Amino acid sequence: MSHQLLTIEVTRLDGGHIRLRLSGELDYDTAPELVTAVAELPGEGHQQLTIDLTGVSLCDSSGLSALLMAHRAAGSVRLTGVSAQVQQMLDRTGLTELLAVQTSAADGDNLRAIG
Structure with missing residues (x-):
């Protein structure tokens, strides 16, 4: 079984927002x-971490757990x-109540990357 690494791309956005774009496996x-x-x-x-x-x-x-730790930090x-x-995991663990989940991709289109 091959293990897929996690890649994290950090982008600064308008208004002090920061976006982390993850790809790969988020596991132990x-x-x-x-x-x-x-x-x-x-x-x-x-002000906001996406x-x-x-x-x-x-x-x-x-x-x-890492998402929860990110929220705390x-x-x-x-x-x-x-x-x-x-x-489904967020719902079952109750983390949906704590972490804001954006359901529409169009909602995030308002955020622009800044140089």
Whole structure:
């Protein structure tokens, strides 16, 4: 069984927003990478952290834990690109109440990357 690595792309957006675009597997082996990436974000008081899960092929309980730790570290997290499997896990664990989940891709089109 081959293991797909996690890739995290960080983009600064208008209004102090930061987007992390994940691709690969968010699991026991890779979840610490997300926690580290969030911890290393500049402490400029970003108002919103968006985590785009569109490219995530697998998310287990360790991945959910990493999302929760990201929420605690950043203060405000919005998830986009949530698959049906991840949405079901968020619902079953009650994390939907804590993490904002964007259901429409069009909602995120308002955010522009800045240089």
